[in-house]
Structures are given as C-alpha cells and as structure tokens.
Amino acid sequence: xxxxxxxxxxxxxxxxxxxxxxxxxxxxxxxxxxxxxxxxxxxxxxxxxxxxxxxxxxxxxxxxxxxxxxxxxxxxxxxxxxxxxxxxxxxxxxxxxxxxxxxxxxxxxxxxxxxxxxxxxxxxxxxxxxxxxxxxxxxxxxxxxxxxxxxxxxxxxxxxxxxxxxxxxxxxxxxxxxxxxxxxxxxxxxxxxxxxxxxxxxxxxxxxxxxxxxxxxxxxxxxxxxxxxxxxxxxxxxxxxxxxxxxxxxxxxxxxxxxxxxxxxxxxxxxxxxxxxxxxxxxxxxxxxxxxxxxxxxxxxxxxxxxxxxxxxxxxxxxxxxxxxxxxxxxxxxxxxxxxx
Amino acid sequence: xxxxxxxxxxxxxxxxxxxxxxxxxxxxxxxxxxxxxxxxxxxxxxxxxxxxxxxxxxxxxxxxxxxxxxxxxxxxxxxxxxxxxxxxxxxxxxxxxxxxxxxxxxxxxxxxxxxxxxxxxxxxxxxxxxxxxxxxxxxxxxxxxxxxxxxxxxxxxxxxxxxxxxxxxxxxxxxxxxxxxxxxxxxxxxxxxxxxxxxxxxxxxxxxxxxxxxxxxxxxxxxxxxxxxxxxxxxxxxxxxxxxxxxxxxxxxxxxxxxxxxxxxxxxxxxxxxxxxxxxxxxxxxxxxxxxxxxxxxxxxxxxxxxxxxxxxxxxxxxxxxxxxxxxxxxxxxxxxxxxxxxxxxxxxxxxxxxxxxxxxxxxxxxxxxxxxxxxxxxxxxxxxxxxxxxxxxxxxxxxxxxxxxxxxxxxxxxxxxxxxxxxxxxxxxxxxxxxxxxxxxxxxxxxxxxxxxxxxxxxxxxxxxxxxxxxxxxx
Numbered sequence: 001x002x003x004x005x006x007x008x009x010x011x012x013x014x015x016x017x018x019x020x021x022x023x024x025x026x027x028x029x030x031x032x033x034x035x036x037x038x039x040x041x042x043x044x045x046x047x048x049x050x051x052x053x054x055x056x057x058x059x060x061x062x063x064x065x066x067x068x069x070x071x072x073x074x075x076x077x078x079x080x081x082x083x084x085x086x087x088x089x090x091x092x093x094x095x096x097x098x099x100x101x102x103x104x105x106x107x108x109x110x111x112x113x114x115x116x117x118x119x120x121x122x123x124x125x126x127x128x129x130x131x132x133x134x135x136x137x138x139x140x141x142x143x144x145x146x147x148x149x150x151x152x153x154x155x156x157x158x159x160x161x162x163x164x165x166x167x168x169x170x171x172x173x174x175x176x177x178x179x180x181x182x183x184x185x186x187x188x189x190x191x192x193x194x195x196x197x198x199x200x201x202x203x204x205x206x207x208x209x210x211x212x213x214x215x216x217x218x219x220x221x222x223x224x225x226x227x228x229x230x231x232x233x234x235x236x237x238x239x240x241x242x243x244x245x246x247x248x249x250x251x252x253x254x255x256x257x258x259x260x261x262x263x264x265x266x267x268x269x270x271x272x273x274x275x276x277x278x279x280x281x282x283x284x285x286x287x288x289x290x291x292x293x294x295x296x297x298x299x300x301x302x303x304x305x306x307x308x309x310x311x312x313x314x315x316x317x318x319x320x321x322x323x324x325x326x327x328x329x330x331x332x333x334x335x336x337x338x339x340x341x
Numbered sequence: 342x343x344x345x346x347x348x349x350x351x352x353x354x355x356x357x358x359x360x361x362x363x364x365x366x367x368x369x370x371x372x373x374x375x376x377x378x379x380x381x382x383x384x385x386x387x388x389x390x391x392x393x394x395x396x397x398x399x400x401x402x403x404x405x406x407x408x409x410x411x412x413x414x415x416x417x418x419x420x421x422x423x424x425x426x427x428x429x430x431x432x433x434x435x436x437x438x439x440x441x442x443x444x445x446x447x448x449x450x451x452x453x454x455x456x457x458x459x460x461x462x463x464x465x466x467x468x469x470x471x472x473x474x475x476x477x478x479x480x481x482x483x484x485x486x487x488x489x490x491x492x493x494x495x496x497x498x499x500x501x502x503x504x505x506x507x508x509x510x511x512x513x514x515x516x517x518x519x520x521x522x523x524x525x526x527x528x529x530x531x532x533x534x535x536x537x538x539x540x541x542x543x544x545x546x547x548x549x550x551x552x553x554x555x556x557x558x559x560x561x562x563x564x565x566x567x568x569x570x571x572x573x574x575x576x577x578x579x580x581x582x583x584x585x586x587x588x589x590x591x592x593x594x595x596x597x598x599x600x601x602x603x604x605x606x607x608x609x610x611x612x613x614x615x616x617x618x619x620x621x622x623x624x625x626x627x628x629x630x631x632x633x634x635x636x637x638x639x640x641x642x643x644x645x646x647x648x649x650x651x652x653x654x655x656x657x658x659x660x661x662x663x664x665x666x667x668x669x670x671x672x673x674x675x676x677x678x679x680x681x682x683x684x685x686x687x688x689x690x691x692x693x694x695x696x697x698x699x700x701x702x703x704x705x706x707x708x709x710x711x712x713x714x715x716x717x718x719x720x721x722x723x724x725x726x727x728x729x730x731x732x733x734x735x736x737x738x739x740x741x742x743x744x745x746x747x748x749x750x751x752x753x754x755x756x757x758x759x760x761x762x763x764x765x766x767x768x769x770x771x772x773x774x775x776x777x778x779x780x781x782x783x784x785x786x787x788x789x790x791x792x793x794x795x796x797x798x799x800x801x802x803x804x805x806x807x808x809x810x811x812x813x814x815x816x817x
Contacts, residue, residue, distance in 0.1 A: 004810040004811070005814065008810045127617065157360075173357065175361040175362075278373070285545070287369060289624055291372060291373060291376045294376075296373065298377065305403055306407075307510060308407055309508060309510065309511035311511045312623075312625070321629075322625070323507050324623070324624060324625075
C-alpha cells in the first residue's frame with residue numbers, strides 16, 4: 001500500500017496536469033486545436049470582411065489595420081495581401097487597397113455566414129448575448145453556399161441578424177439599415193432602434209446590460225457631452241455618448257407617443273393587469289412559447305402566488321396557472337387597470 | 342414563353358425588394374396578430390361554466406403547499422413517507438418472491454436437471470448462473486418498483502408534482518437547470534432509466550441534457566438495499582444497539598442527500614463548462630387539482646413496471662448471470678478466471694479504499710446494481726475459501742445473520758473504510774446498462790452517452806481515492 005502522502009501528492013500533480021492540458025480556452029489541447037483552426041483560409045476570410053467594412057464606412061484599409069483586425073503581425077498581413085492579390089480578390093489602385101468584384105462576392109458570403117449564424121444562436125440556443133459574436137466568428141468559416149442556403153431555410157429566411165444588420169441574400173443583395181447614431185438625433189422625437197454595433201465587446205456589453213434590442217421605441221430626454229438620457233420602452237436609461245454612438249435609430253413614422261411601460265415582473269402577488277405586448281428582445285422559441293400559452297395583447301393576467309424559494313411566480317392566464325421566472329416576466333409588457341376588479 | 346419567364350423574374354425581384362421593406366419584425370407581428378384574432382374570436386364564441394367553487398379550493402391548496410412556512414416541510418414529509426412505505430412495504434413481497442424463486446424453485450430446477458442427466462457444467466451455467474441472477478433482480482427490484490411508481494403516479498395525478506418543481510425551481514435555476522429536473526430526479530430515486538425517460542417533460546434541449554447526465558446521482562431502488570445492508574452491518578455496529586437503527590438510517594439518508602447535492606453541483610459545473618448558456622425557455626404549467634384515479638393508476642403502473650422489470654431481467658441480468666458463473670468456474674492454470682481478475686484489480690481496489698472483489702462485482706454487475714451484494718458475497722467466499730458459507734462457486738447467495746456477514750467480510754479484509762467507500766462508490770459510479778441504453782436512446786448521441794456513463798465513474802474513483810488516502814493519513 002503506497003504512503004498516503006505520496007499518493008495524494010501524485011494525485012494532485014496528475015490533476016493539475018490534466019487541467020493544464022484540457023481546460024477549455026486555456027488548456028494546451030484547446031490552444032493547439034485553435035492554432036489548427038486558424039489557417040490561411042480563415043485569415044483571408046477575416047481580411048475580406050475587414051476590407052469590406054472599411055469600404056462601407058468610407059475608410060481606407062491599411063496593412064496595419066488588417067494586422068490589427070485579423071490579429072497577426074504586419075509581415076504576415078503583407079504576405080496575406082500578396083496572396084489575395086494573386087487570387088484576384090483585392091487590387092491596389094492609387095495606393096488604395098480595394099476589393100475586386102470577386103472579392104466583394106467572397107466578402108458578402110462570409111458576412112452572410114456570420115449573420116445567419118448569429119441569428120441561429122439568438123433564436124435556437126440559450127447562449128448569452130455577449131457570446132454570439134465570438135461564436136459566429138468561428139462558425140462562419142469554410143461554409144459552402146448550399147450549407148448557408150439550408151441554414152437560411154431552417155431559420156425561415158430572416159432579413160436581419162439579432163443586432164439589426166441586414167443578412168445579404170444568396171445573390172448578395174441587401175438593404176442597409178439606414179439608421180443614424182443616437183447622439184445625432186434631436187430630443188423628444190419618437191425613435192426606433194434599428195441596429196446595435198457589436199464591436200468592440202466592452203461597449204456592446206454595456207448596451208446588452210441595458211436590455212436594449214432592435215425594434216425598441218426610444219425617445220431622447222436630454223443630451224450633454226457627458227451623458228445621454230433617453231426612454232426605452234418605459235425605462236429611463238443613461239449612457240455615455242461613446243456607447244450611445246453604437247446605437248443606430250430611425251425616426252418612428254407611426255408616431256404614437258411612447259409611454260412608460262410596466263412589466264409583468266412588476267406585478268405583486270394578488271395584483272392583476274392586462275398584457276400589452278412582448279418585448280422585442282424576446283425571440284425564437286421563447287416568443288413562440290408565450291404565444292402558445294396565450295400571452296397576447298389584451299389577455300388578463302393575475303399574479304397568484306410566489307414560490308417559497310422566491311422565484312418563479314405563478315400567474316393565472318386564461319384560466320390556467322403558469323409559472324414564469326423573473327427573467328421571463330421581464331419580457332412581457334402590461335397595462336395596469338385601476339378600475340378592473 | 343420568354344414573356345412568361347420575364348414576368349416571373351419581375352415578380353421574384355419585386356418580392357425580394359418588398360421583403361426588405363416590410364421590416365425585421367414582420368413574421369413575429371403576423372404570427373402575433375393571428376393568435377390575437379383567434380383569441381378574440383374564441384372569447385366571443387365560447388361561454389364558460391362558472392366554476393368558482395373548485396377554483397377557490399384549488400387556490401386554498403396552492404396557498405398551503407407553496408407557502409413559505411409549510412411548503413418545504415410538507416414536501417420533505419411527503420417524500421419521506423413515500424420512501425418509507427416503499428422500503429418497509431417491499432420487504433414482505435421481496436422475501437416472498439425470494440423464498441419462492443430462490444429457496445424453493447432453484448433446488449427443484451437443480452434436482453430436475455440432475456434427474457434428466459444434464460451435465461453439472463450446463464446445469465450450473467443455466468440455473469446457478471443465469472436463473473439465479475434473473476431471480477435476484479426480480480425479487481429485489483420488482484416489489485419496490487411496484488410500490489414506488491404507483492405512489493409517485495398518484496401524486497402526479499393529483500397535481501402535486503408540478504408544485505414541487507415550482508417550489509424548488511429557484512435552486513435549480515441557480516445551478517443553471519430547469520425546475521422540472523426536480524421531477525426527473527425524484528423519478529430517479531425509483532429507477533434511473535425511468536428518470537431519464539421522465540426528462541422528456543423538459544422542453545429546452547440544454548436543460549434536458551443536464552437532467553439526463555445528472556440523473557444517476559439520484560440513488561435508485563437497486564442501490565438502496567446495498568446502502569441499507571452496509572450501513573446496518575458496519576455503521577450501525579459503531580454505536581450502542583439502541584441507536585443502531587437510527588444511525589444506520591441516517592447514514593443512508595446522508596448518502597441520498599449527498600446525491601442530491603451532487604446533482605446540483607454537477608448541474609452547475611455542466612452549465613458553466615461544456616453546456617454553457619442561459620435557460621432558453623421556461624414555463625411551468627400548474628394544472629388544477631383533481632382526485633387521482635387510484636385503481637387505474639395502480640393497475641397501469643403495476644403492469645408497466647412488471648413488464649419493464651421482467652424485460653430488463655431477461656435482457657440484462659441473464660447474460661450477467663452467465664458471465665458471473667463462468668468466471669467463477671472456468672479455471673486457467675488451476676485458478677478461476679474470477680480470482681485472476683480479482684488479483685489483477687486488487688492493487689487499484691486497495692488504493693481507493695475498496696478491494697478487487699468489490700471492483701469485479703461492480704464490473705459484472707453493470708447490467709443490474711441489485712446483484713452487487715450477492716456477487717460480492719459469492720466472490721468473497723471464493724477468495725477466502727470459507728466453506729461454511731455459500732452455495733458453491735459462482736452461486737450467488739445472501740446471508741440472513743448480520744454477525745455471520747460481518748465475520749465473512751472481515752475475513753475478506755473489510756474495514757470501516759471499505760464500507761464507507763462502498764457506500765460512496767455505490768452512489769457515484771457509472772449508471773447500470775439499462776440506464777446507459779436509455780440515455781443513448783433519449784439523446785441519440787454516443788458522445789453524451791459516454792459523458793453520462795464515464796464522468797460519474799471518474800468522479801467516484803476520485804472521491805473514494807481521496808477519502809481512502811485522507812483516512813489512512815489521519816486514522817491509520
């Protein structure tokens with residue numbers, strides 16, 4: 001029988017070794033596989049995306065900007081440009097790097113893949129919002145047009161990704177969202193969010209934390225160089241202009257004045273109200289489930305009783321008791337009825 | 342022809358353009374309007390009878406079973422009652438079945454085999470091996486299943502189980518799982534395979550997978566007898582006889598509670614590593630209470646379970662019985678295969694505070710946890726050569742007297758550590774082959790089946806190893 005101290009020490013050493021090898025994202029095996037994934041094809045596709053975005057924004061891509069966007073050094077970026085020129089994806093004219101028509105098509109294909117995958121992650125999985133972009137960055141590579149067509153069909157031919165970016169059709173057509181940055185809009189005008197920029201991560205995380213989503217109605221209350229205050233679906237939000245600049249809006253045509261909205265989660269035990277709608281942030285399976293349960297505009301709900309562990313709450317909806325967690329109840333808008341019993 | 346084609350092209354082009362103009366929320370809006378219109382039509386056309394009285398009764402019951410003060414105590418009491426009825430109630434029919442199938446029918450079969458001149462080898466393989474293993478599984482497993490599942494179904498029929506999910510949901514939410522996992526976990530206390538099937542009520546795939554993988558931590562009926570026996574013989578013997586019953590019962594409950602805690606811990610770990618993500622959908626319907634249909638429930642659940650146990654006994658226990666008997670009776674170089682294997686497994690067994698006999702028993706008992714104890718006893722006799730006990734090589738048996746049992750196990754080199762680690766390992770090891778097969782059928786994925794089968798085994802080896810080493814470090 002081995003000495004317990006020796007055995008335990010050996011066990012801990014083995015455990016540490018296994019963790020160092022297999023830990024997700026930091027382990028050796030994961031890094032090694034990641035390196036295998038990052039081949040030339042992936043670099044080229046990322047570069048195409050970068051140059052395309054620069055052209056859309058009227059900026060000029062440089063070796064340095066490519067190196068930064070694709071996460072390689074300048075030498076590698078220069079080599080990449082050489083390879084891509086050879087394959088007639090990019091041309092140098094007047095010292096400007098531009099995509100050839102073939103390059104534009106290739107770039108649109110990758111963008112289409114990225115946005116379709118984001119749509120998929122948003123609608124069909126329960127993954128966190130802040131993780132969609134990074135995962136889509138992995139899944140977008142090496143997809144055939146047939147694969148994307150199948151994915152598109154499965155998702156019901158969506159026109160926009162969850163951030164509001166248009167998804168190019170298989171022939172490469174799309175209509176830009178046409179929104180303006182929030183800080184550039186006049187105050188006290190009804191607006192609608194059409195797009196949330198998901199890069200850089202830090203700023204996007206702040207937007208997600210505020211619970212904003214494309215489709216929401218908002219109205220600016222006041223604006224200073226330090227902060228912009230606005231209503232969004234009945235809640236007041238305050239953001240720094242640099243963050244708000246990543247939110248694109250259009251003027252809402254059907255200009256009914258957005259008014260403060262209460263949420264189902266505001267309802268206390270014993271209170272009742274009428275549903276006025278479902279939040280735009282609620283999508284896919286969850287939205288369908290709400291509709292199936294009969295949570296529709298005009299439906300009466302009554303908060304019956306709370307779980308002894310503090311959550312969920314049981315609501316009486318259409319003569320049925322349905323328990324919803326706080327997160328779910330947050331997504332349902334209600335109208336309180338003072339007179340109704 | 343060409344004009345037609347052109348026209349078609351134009352329409353497609355127009356449709357493509359309009360698609361962008363109708364905007365992002367078009368599908369949702371359309372669907373929502375359809376539902377709203379349907380609801381309005383229904384509200385206008387359907388009249389509902391007034392059912393205020395029943396409604397008030399339901400509300401009173403709900404207030405009681407989900408109250409802050411009474412909710413949890415009532416739940417614990419009710420389930421304690423179900424388990425108590427199952428365990429005590431199963432003793433009588435279990436004893437009855439085992440006396441018929443094992444004490445009476447087995448000698449008759451052996452005698453009949455001898456009288457028609459069947460070779461000892463064949464009659465041993467058929468009756469000592471295959472028949473006995475099957476008989477064991479039936480007599481140990483059938484009665485508790487026939488009691489537990491009807492009781493469980495009655496609670497479900499009455500409408501109480503969804504309230505349990507409702508009460509416990511917050512704890513499951515914190516471990517990244519679905520409240521309905523409470524139901525599949527409870528079902529798992531009866532049988533893990535049934536628990537895995539019960540996860541069908543969970544509609545989001547990620548949470549369902551978590552529920553399937555962690556179901557094994559619910560101590561199933563097949564493992565209760567092992568826990569109770571070892572706790573009575575070893576743990577109960579530590580205290581004065583007056584307290585022995587209470588202490589050993591507490592030890593078994595402690596193991597079951599440890600299993601529940603492990604369920605939460607494993608769910609949390611899974612939902613923060615390989616199954617990352619938030620709950621995709623959650624809604625829990627709390628149906629109205631209704632008087633359970635007692636006889637119908639008892640009848641269908643008895644028939645279902647009986648058929649299930651018989652099927653399982655035949656498909657999985659029969660071959661296991663054959664293998665156990667063969668391993669004890671086929672010799673290589675004068676020593677039986679079983680002893681070779683035991684000697685081979687012994688160093689590993691000792692390292693994790695068990696022994697080769699127990700490990701071999703767990704390997705051959707993968708088809709059914711019920712035969713672990715009989716197999717351990719048979720192998721211990723085989724190894725120690727105690728001739729006063731047992732019924733011959735490869736013949737499983739049980740001992741009625743605790744003292745005799747204790748002496749036999751002491752002769753096999755058992756200590757208190759062996760007993761504790763056996764109880765731990767019985768809780769934390771791979772699920773039985775029926776459950777593994779069910780997991781494969783439910784998930785349709787070899788990968789998740791492997792995760793569900795191997796990760797508890799790895800955890801069990803780690804836990805018993807650490808316990809053994811720490812024990813030896815401090816207790817000697």
